[in-house]
Every structure is written in structure tokens, then in C-alpha cells.
Amino acid sequence: MMDLTKPAVGIIGSGSWATAMIKMLEDNKTDKSVYWWVRNRETADYIRTYRHNPNYLSAVTVKIPKRHIHSDVRSVIGHASIVMLNTPAAFLKDALKGVTPEMLEGKIVVSAIKGIIPDENQIVGDFLQERYGIPIERIAVISGPCHAEEVSLEKLSYLTVASQDTDAATRVAAVIGNRYIKTIVSDDIYGTEYAAVLKNIYAVAGGICHGIGFGDNFQAVLVSNAIREMAHFVNAVHPIERDIKESAYLGDLLVTAYSQFSRNRTFGTMIGKGYSVRSAQLEMNMVAEGYYASNGIQQICTKLGIELPICQAVYQVLYRNASPATEMRLLAEKLT
Numbered sequence: 001m002m003d004l005t006k007p008a009v010g011i012i013g014s015g016s017w018a019t020a021m022i023k024m025l026e027d028n029k030t031d032k033s034v035y036w037w038v039r040n041r042e043t044a045d046y047i048r049t050y051r052h053n054p055n056y057l058s059a060v061t062v063k064i065p066k067r068h069i070h071s072d073v074r075s076v077i078g079h080a081s082i083v084m085l086n087t088p089a090a091f092l093k094d095a096l097k098g099v100t101p102e103m104l105e106g107k108i109v110v111s112a113i114k115g116i117i118p119d120e121n122q123i124v125g126d127f128l129q130e131r132y133g134i135p136i137e138r139i140a141v142i143s144g145p146c147h148a149e150e151v152s153l154e155k156l157s158y159l160t161v162a163s164q165d166t167d168a169a170t171r172v173a174a175v176i177g178n179r180y181i182k183t184i185v186s187d188d189i190y191g192t193e194y195a196a197v198l199k200n201i202y203a204v205a206g207g208i209c210h211g212i213g214f215g216d217n218f219q220a221v222l223v224s225n226a227i228r229e230m231a232h233f234v235n236a237v238h239p240i241e242r243d244i245k246e247s248a249y250l251g252d253l254l255v256t257a258y259s260q261f262s263r264n265r266t267f268g269t270m271i272g273k274g275y276s277v278r279s280a281q282l283e284m285n286m287v288a289e290g291y292y293a294s295n296g297i298q299q300i301c302t303k304l305g306i307e308l309p310i311c312q313a314v315y316q317v318l319y320r321n322a323s324p325a326t327e328m329r330l331l332a333e334k335l336t
Contacts, residue, residue, distance in 0.1 A: 007032045009175055010080030012073060012095055014038040016056040016111060016286070018086035020148035026063045027154075027178040035068045037076040039095065044071045057152045074098055082108045082172060084142075088287040089115030089124065101132045108168050109134050110161075112142040116296030123193045137165035140172045141189050143196045143248045145255035146181075147262070154180045160248035162186040162193070165238035184195075186248060190238035191250045195230055198311070200290035201297060202226040203264035204254040205314050205328075210265070211272015212325045218332070222310070224258050225335045231307050236306050264290040271317060272324045295317050309331035309334045 009025055009032055010017050018036075025034045038044040043054060048066040052058050062069075072075050077083055077099060086102050087095045092113065109132075111124035118126055125141060135179045140163040150157055159181060163169035174185035181199035186192060206219055206228070230253065231244040244250060256262050267288035269281040277291065298315040301308055313331040 007082050007175055008080050009082045010035045010076040011084050011086055012037045013086030014043060019053045019057040019060055020151035021084060021086055022062060023060050023151060024176045024178060024181050026056040028175055030175050032175055034064045035076045035079045037070055037073045041071040044069050047085035058149060060152050084110040084112055086112045089113050089289060090118050090292050095265050104132050104134055108138055108140060109144060110140045110172055114200060116197055116293045118292050121296040121299045122195055125189060125193055140169050140236050141193045143192045143252055145247060145251040147259055149261040158182045158184060158247050160184045160186050160192055162189045169204055188242050191234045191242050194234050194237060195236055196252060197247045197293045198230050199253040199256045199313050200264045201294050201314050202253060203262050204290035205310050206257045207265040207268020208272040208317060208324050209328050212267040212328060226310055229310055233306060233308060264288045277318055291318060
């Protein structure tokens with residue numbers, strides 16, 4: 001097991017959330033080293049030269065040593081005692097290509113990904129256990145409510161770090177907390193990760209309803225039903241005592257459903273206004289995790305016999321070409 005008295009943190013990913021995590025780590029006062037894997041070699045070269053990510057949160061100044069920025073994921077993982085995964089869920093397997101279970105042995109592996117691995121229909125924690133043999137107590141999950149854009153502006157934000165080993169969660173929280181990032185430690189790794197997946201689907205639903213012309217009154221009803229639906233699902237897949245009103249569940253749902261920075265709400269709004277899935281994805285140039293999550297959660301619900309009317313409605317629109325207006329009006333009849 002690696003010595004974590006002076007941790008080395010490796011960030012895997014180069015999008016907006018990964019860039020925000022780099023800023024959090026830089027502004028944290030803990031004595032540590034930070035390494036960053038950037039997929040594209042030209043982008044890595046640009047960041048080394050100009051100290052900014054040219055594609056995401058470009059106002060953030062990157063202060064870590066140039067030699068710590070790599071386009072070889074194995075190099076970053078080799079240096080790290082804490083590995084933070086920040087890619088979209090759909091691209092995680094490709095990002096970890098060439099990484100072996102031995103390379104991750106003894107490390108804390110953190111999922112900051114809020115999605116489902118598409119082919120396996122697994123949350124990241126389950127995928128890491130099955131594919132890489134990482135013990136559950138060495139896996140942690142970071143959840144919101146927290147948008148990358150507000151991190152870049154140093155707006156006061158809260159993150160929940162969950163692990164079945166709360167000592168591991170505490171170690172992760174210790175390297176990301178700073179004057180504008182407050183941390184909460186939890187042992188509900190499954191509930192927080194599934195909640196982070198589901199809230200993206202609910203934000204897509206809210207966007208679709210906005211796109212077809214439903215107003216704030218309906219949005220409030222939708223979100224109040226969504227939190228009950230979320231509680232029903234997480235209690236079915238991992239029944240422990242939890243308070244669904246805590247920030248990692250209700251708080252993350254609210255910010256994703258309502259915020260101007262929510263890419264899932266934006267994606268849903270475009271679908272509600274008549275965009276095809278493909279055209280909405282191309283115009284956004286960012287990944288809306290709710291799209292992939294919708295199919296994954298649908299398959300899990302079918303397998304386990306769980307009824308989630310809001311998730312089902314989003315699935316019908318995104319994957320069965322149902323009319324957004326018709327599907328949401330049918331959904332409205334089921335909400336209370």
C-alpha cells in the first residue's frame with residue numbers, strides 16, 4: 001500500500017470537471033503533488049505552454065508543474081496514490097486502455113463521473129471492482145451539488161465524498177477542500193453514485209418539459225416527484241438508512257434540474273424544442289451523461305422490476321423516438 005502522508009493525486013480527464021478539479025487541488029493547502037492526464041497530445045502541449053485548457057474553463061490558470069501534465073495515462077497513474085477519474089462514463093474504458101489491475105493496486109480510486117458505463121450498464125464503482133479487482137474500500141465517489149463553471153468562479157460549493165471506508169473518503173476530502181469548496185464525508189457509496197446518475201436523467205426531463213413550454217409550476221412538481229422516485233430506486237438497489245434530503249441527493253438534483261450551467265437540462269431543452277439526439281449532441285460539444293444513463297437505468301429497472309415513470313418517459317423520448325410533447329403530457333397524468 002502506498003504512503004498517503006504526502007499524497008500524489010492523478011486526474012484522469014481533460015474536460016470542464018477535470019479542469020475544475022485541477023483548480024480545487026491547486027487551491028487546497030495540503031502538501032501534495034498533482035498529475036494530469038490530458039487525452040490529446042496537442043492539448044497537453046498547449047496547457048504546458050500557455051497554462052490554460054484551450055477547450056474548457058479557459059479562464060482557469062493551471063499552476064501544476066509542466067512535467068506533471070501527460071498524454072500517457074499510465075504515467076499519471078504510476079505517479080499517483082489517489083487516482084481521480086473525470087472522463088465521461090462512455091469514454092472511461094478507452095481512457096484506461098493499457099491500464100492493468102496491477103497498476104491500480106494499493107491506490108485509492110475516485111470516481112468523479114456521474115454516469116453509467118454504457119455496455120456494462122454499471123456504475124463506475126461496480127465496473128472498477130469487476131474489471132480491475134479494486135476492493136470496494138479503496139473506491140470513493142465524489143458527488144455534488146457542484147458545477148464546474150462555479151468552481152472556476154470560486155463560488156462557495158459543497159462536495160460529498162463517499163466510501164465504505166470513511167478513512168479513505170476523509171483522505172480524498174482533505175486534498176480537495178479549500179476556502180470555497182466544503183466537503184462532506186459519507187459511507188453511502190452506492191446511494192450517492194446512483195443518485196448522481198439519476199439526477200442527470202431528471203434534469204433531461206426538466207429540460208424537455210421546458211422545451212415544450214411547461215412552466216416553473218410543473219417543474220416544481222416534476223422535481224418533487226423525482227426525489228421520491230430517486231429514493232425508491234436507491235432504497236431498492238442498496239437498502240440502508242439514508243436521508244434523501246441531504247445535499248448529495250436532493251441538493252445535487254436541484255442544481256442539475258435548475259441551473260443555467262446544467263448541460264443535461266440544456267440537452268433536454270433542445271430535445272423538447274425538436275432537435276434530434278444527434279444534432280443536440282453535436283451543437284452542445286459536451287457530453288450530457290443523462291443520455292447514456294437513461295438507457296442504463298432502463299435496463300437495470302427492467303431487470304429488477306422497478307417502476308420509475310420519469311426515467312421511463314425520458315427513455316421513450318431518447319431511445320424510442322416518442323414525441324416529447326406527447327410523452328411528457330402522459331407523464332403529467334402520473335405525477336402527484
